[in-house]
Amino acid sequence: MGLLARRNLFHDKVRFAVTLTGIVFALVLIIIQFGLFLGFTTTTSNNIDHSNADLWIVFRGVGYFDTARDFSEQKLYQVLATPGVERAEKYMQAFGRWKRPDGRIESIQVIGFHPGRGLGEPWNIVQGSVTALKQEDSVLVDELYKEKLGVQKLGDRVEIGDHRARVVGFTRGIRSFTTSPFVYATFKNSLDYTNPTSSEDRTAYILVKAAAGVAPKELQKRLSERLTDVDIYTTAQFSRKTRFYWMFTTGAGLAVLTAALMGLVVGVAVVAQTIYAATMDHIREYGTLKAMGATNRYLYRVLVEQAVWSAVLGYGLAMIVAHFIVEGSEKGGAVILMPWSMSAGMLGLAVVMCIAAALVSINKVTRIDPAMVFRG
Amino acid sequence: MRQGHAKQVIHAKGLSKIYREGTTELRALQGVDLEVRAGELTLLMGPSGSGKTTLLSILGCILRASDGRLEILGEDVGSLPESQLPRIRREAIGFVFQGFNLFPTLSAAENVALALDVRGIRGAVAQKRGEELLAEVGLAQKARSFPADLSGGQKQRVAIARALAGDPPILLADEPTAALDSTSGRTVIELLQRLAHEHGRAVVMVTHDPRVLSFGDRIIHLEDGRIVKEERNVLIRRDETSLFAQAPVAAGFPNQFSI
Numbered sequence: 030m031g032l033l034a035r036r037n038l039f040h041d042k043v044r045f046a047v048t049l050t051g052i053v054f055a056l057v058l059i060i061i062q063f064g065l066f067l068g069f070t071t072t073t074s075n076n077i078d079h080s081n082a083d084l085w086i087v088f089r090g091v092g093y094f095d096t097a098r099d100f101s102e103q104k105l106y107q108v109l110a111t112p113g114v115e116r117a118e119k120y121m122q123a124f125g126r127w128k129r130p131d132g133r134i135e136s137i138q139v140i141g142f143h144p145g146r147g148l149g150e151p152w153n154i155v156q157g158s159v160t161a162l163k164q165e166d167s168v169l170v171d172e173l174y175k176e177k178l179g180v181q182k183l184g185d186r187v188e189i190g191d192h193r194a195r196v197v198g199f200t201r202g203i204r205s206f207t208t209s210p211f212v213y214a215t216f217k218n219s220l221d222y223t224n225p226t227s228s229e230d231r232t233a234y235i236l237v238k239a240a241a242g243v244a245p246k247e248l249q250k251r252l253s254e255r256l257t258d259v260d261i262y263t264t265a266q267f268s269r270k271t272r273f274y275w276m277f278t279t280g281a282g283l284a285v286l287t288a289a290l291m292g293l294v295v296g297v298a299v300v301a302q303t304i305y306a307a308t309m310d311h312i313r314e315y316g317t318l319k320a321m322g323a324t325n326r327y328l329y330r331v332l333v334e335q336a337v338w339s340a341v342l343g344y345g346l347a348m349i350v351a352h353f354i355v356e357g358s359e360k361g362g363a364v365i366l367m368p369w370s371m372s373a374g375m376l377g378l379a380v381v382m383c384i385a386a387a388l389v390s391i392n393k394v395t396r397i398d399p400a401m402v403f404r405g
Numbered sequence: 406m407r408q409g410h411a412k413q414v415i416h417a418k419g420l421s422k423i424y425r426e427g428t429t430e431l432r433a434l435q436g437v438d439l440e441v442r443a444g445e446l447t448l449l450m451g452p453s454g455s456g457k458t459t460l461l462s463i464l465g466c467i468l469r470a471s472d473g474r475l476e477i478l479g480e481d482v483g484s485l486p487e488s489q490l491p492r493i494r495r496e497a498i499g500f501v502f503q504g505f506n507l508f509p510t511l512s513a514a515e516n517v518a519l520a521l522d523v524r525g526i527r528g529a530v531a532q533k534r535g536e537e538l539l540a541e542v543g544l545a546q547k548a549r550s551f552p553a554d555l556s557g558g559q560k561q562r563v564a565i566a567r568a569l570a571g572d573p574p575i576l577l578a579d580e581p582t583a584a585l586d587s588t589s590g591r592t593v594i595e596l597l598q599r600l601a602h603e604h605g606r607a608v609v610m611v612t613h614d615p616r617v618l619s620f621g622d623r624i625i626h627l628e629d630g631r632i633v634k635e636e637r638n639v640l641i642r643r644d645e646t647s648l649f650a651q652a653p654v655a656a657g658f659p660n661q662f663s664i
Contacts, residue, residue: 322495
């Protein structure tokens with residue numbers, strides 16, 4: 030049966046090429062859309078996920094990272110006085126105006142933190158260092174946004190909110206979902222850049238590191254009993270809330286998931302059409318098999334094996350194409366992520382898609398009248 | 406393995422088949438009684454639309470009779486559920502078709518092996534059995550050839566080898582010589598005759614071909630879905646090369662068959 034399945038599948042090379050093209054097209058479309066979805070999702074919460082904090086304390090009602098509201102740093106001292114807290118730091122996030130050397134204004138998101146204390150720091154630094162931020166009026170940006178921000182090298186000077194700033198470091202791959210690039214600065218400088226009238230005794234977030242042996246959930250509970258007017262999230266909770274907001278409240282996620290679904294539908298349709306056409310070409314052979322005593326189950330296995338072969342080969346080609354696209358995306362503004370779990374899942378999806386496509390043919394074969402073999 | 410003492414493999418009583426389309430009814434078979442014994446080559450003859458192929462399909466458990474009783478190897482086929490009919494076809498019946506119905510993407514050996522595969526026989530056993538069957542029909546040297554590279558007669562012999570895959574006691578052939586030249590046709594009918602006489606199979610063959618009449622042990626004439634005449638060959642013909650060579654010969658052998 031396996032031999033018949035393979036021979037019939039590969040016999041008409043043009044048709045098989047069309048089948049593979051359909052599968053590859055569908056899978057690549059799905060990979061890109063899901064990869065974008067994962068990329069977007071990861072991007073929305075990357076500062077939270079890399080914060081090295083166990084808990085995030087935010088003004089009550091702040092549901093996601095990009096809308097911060099400041100509150101008194103008195104809360105910080107209450108936090109530090111709570112048993113089980115190893116460290117706690119103030120952290121700022123606010124939108125600002127970046128004036129390029131050529132005078133053009135760009136919107137940015139300024140992140141303020143205390144360099145060298147290990148909470149809320151940027152990562153993947155490829156030029157300069159975090160400690161260089163301790164110098165006056167210094168900032169650190171991502172190399173992806175060099176062109177957008179009009180800077181090329183360390184030492185380039187710009188203005189942020191009418192304050193001077195100098196680039197002392199570059200990160201790699203820290204994207205912003207809001208399209209306003211992240212600019213890292215000391216906590217104090219971030220206030221000057223975004224809200225000069227704000228007092229230094231206020232903060233947008235408090236990042237908390239639990240002491241060794243203290244579970245973040247337990248510490249979260251303790252802090253909730255002591256602090257008022259704030260929400261306390263574990264890092265995972267705040268990350269999830271931020272991702273959910275951007276992906277499902279704004280419709281951005283729905284758009285890419287819909288496109289992925291469309292890829293699936295197109296894939297099933299193309300593959301179904303080609304497998305059905307191939308089945309119809311060999312319909313008399315299936316009738317002969319039935320006359321010979323083959324059960325419907327036997328015929329299904331022939332068709333399913335064809336579907337699985339199509340899926341596996343189509344998947345292989347799709348992964349090659351996707352690899353180049355994913356690699357290319359790493360230098361762009363929107364990253365397409367393809368973790369191994371997604372690659373493996375795509376194989377399963379390809380098989381399911383092709384078997385689903387074969388169902389039309391299976392239905393046709395089930396209804397074959399074996400008496401057809403006696404008709405000229 | 407000749408008539409009289411041979412085992413009865415098919416017993417049909419009062420077989421009828423009615424095709425319905427809307428309010429229209431077509432009676433393809435009407436009250437057919439038939440017994441087929443092992444070791445006999447039975448020819449079914451009759452004009453187009455006389456019910457030959459319908460009868461062959463019912464005997465082959467491909468179609469169900471509208472009425473009547475059919476026993477294959479003593480098993481009442483009419484009482485079996487639909488799901489059991491493929492088993493009967495696998496275990497009891499081999500089919501040979503006018504158009505060969507070989508699988509064009511498979512070699513001769515693979516075509517035979519596929520019939521074995523349907524019966525759950527695979528691997529080295531299937532390969533060995535396939536080679537034996539092709540040797541039995543004189544095509545051992547063509548095992549690796551594809552149908553497109555075989556002559557009509559060779560294709561039909563591969564089809565016969567395939568039909569023998571399940572070692573069935575019954576062979577049903579639908580005009581197996583119609584598409585063949587006289588030499589190939591003779592080879593095929595001789596092979597079918599040998600399978601009946603020497604191997605003890607019951608061979609039932611639908612034919613319009615007058616060249617094969619002398620090879621049959623019985624000729625059953627159908628008209629309008631009824632058996633109108635049954636003749637039995639009274640001669641044991643082992644050297645009738647002249648009849649085939651002189652084809653076409655008028656149908657019927659009144660001097661050789663008795664009712």
